[in-house]
Amino acid sequence: GMIGCGGRNSGAAVQALTADPGARLVAMHDIFLDRIKEKREAIRREKGGQVEVPDDRCFPGVNGYRQVIEASDVVLIANAAKFHPFHSMAAVQAGRHVFVEKPHGIDPAGLKLMDQACALAKAKGLSIVSGLHSRYHPGYAETVRQIHDGAIGDVIAMEENFLRAPYGVVDRKPGLSELEWQFSTQYHFRWLSGDDVVQSLVHNLDRASWVMHNQVPVKCHGLGGRSSMTDPRYGDVFDHHSVVYEFENGVRVYAFCRTTTGCYDEASSIILGSKGKASILACRIWGETNWRWQGQGDPYQIEHDRLFAAIRSGTPLNNGDYMTRSTAFAVMGQLSCYTGREVTWDDLERSTFYHPPRPEECHDGMEPPAKPGPDGSYPVPIPGRTEMI
Known part of the structure; x- marks a missing residue:
């Protein structure tokens, strides 16, 4: 079953059905019924008879996820990120395997x-697989292995970039309530998406953590704000972030993300070493060792191939050893950008902060926490004044 019917989960559903021809899509949830039906037909065009979702198993609204969990053996979760832990825990508690x-x-x-959902999945013998797809890319994996084997010497520093125009931008349709509008453009509201360090740069930070043998940074400091994307359709998120992380051994990660039109774009993970440098995304090493990976592989498909193989073989696959840790790497940087404070790993572990309301408090017809200002633009956090941690 699908919880979320945007482009990412529609792709995940096709990949899941491709991974296991015996699998059937039987239930779908999204805030919007028209989106459910649109994606049902799009997936059916690709996978034909593997789609068995009658109208009475199309569940709209905030709480339609419950019926999807009831109807399914495997749940694919790719909706507003606020709900990823909550829906994962609900699925695991019900005895379902999860892709999130x-x-x-x-x-x-x-x-x-x-973290609790991953631990419970392990205790119950269930699979839970992460959408941090870099770990499933064979070329990235081989590049990281080369780094670990000393191909660039000691790691000195890393530069991580995710610079691009805003994504998922939509104009407000007539007749939408404020809540429906914010759900329809959820990437641009921090109470739903967490903003761009958490939403996008998390891929880069996952790769940085991987290079560092899954260590965590001891501290970070970040800069961020909204410079030009102030139109109401860009919500209440920042349009640029810079975060410097430091590990216990002194290695620093310089991480940048931007969602601004008309600017330089780059997606890269550059590892600088004492004997050379590596580009994980290019699967290439320069320096005393010159090497380039020449293979092929689709990590989005591979993660589902492995998930369904694990389910069929009865050998659970659990990515809990890195998925939450890598996300925490991003969350601490985002909070530093919002508050202007240095944030330590210990600060993050002690914190109980959440973007209100709690996911279990959300319901159809509620008032969203983000409110437009007099000019229609949504206020953003003010570093140095905003308190979150």
């Missing part, structure tokens, strides 16, 4: 819940 997209929490409270 990144991020695996948008705040410290959500991270703790996702």
Whole structure:
């Protein structure tokens, strides 16, 4: 079953059905019924008879996720990130296997819940697979292995970039309530998405953590704000972030993300070493060792291939050893950008902060926490004044 019927989960559903020809899509949930039906037909065009979703198993509204969990053996979760831990826990408690997209929490409270869901999945012998797809890319994996084997010497520093125009931008349709509008453009409201360090740069930070043998940074400081994307359709998120992380051994990660039109774009993970440098996304190493991976592989498909193989073989696959930790890497940077404070890993672990309301308090017809100002633009956090941690 699908919880969320945006583009990412529609792709995940096709990949899941491709991974296991014996699998059937039987239930779908989204806030909007028209989106459910649109994606049902799009998936059916690709996978034909593997789609068995009658109208009475199309569940709209905030709480339609419950019926999807009841109807399914495997649940694919890719909706507003606020709900990823909550829906994962609900699925695991019901005895379901889970694929859940990144991020695996948008705040410290959500991270703790996702950790608990992963631990419960392990105890119950269930699979829970992360949408942090880099770990499933064979070229990235081989590049990281080369780094671990000393191909660039000691790691000195890392540069991480996710610079692009805003994504998922939509104009407000007539007749939508404020809540429906914010759900329809959820990437642009921090109470739903967590903002861009958590939503996008998390991929880069997952790779940085992987290079560092899954260590965590001891502290970070970040800069961020909203410079030009102030139109109401861009919600209440920042349009640029810079975060510097430091590990216990002194290695620093310089991480940047931006969602601004008309600017330089780059997606990269550059690892600088004492004997050379590596580009994980290019699967390439320069320096004393010159090497380039020449293979092929689709990590989005591979993660589902492995998930369904694990389910069929009765050998659970659980990505809990890194998925929440890598997301926490992003959350601490986001909170530093919002508050202007240095944030330590210990600060994050002690914190119980959450973006209100709690996911279990959300319901159809509620008033969303984000309110437009007099000019229609939504206020953003003010570093140096905003308190979150």
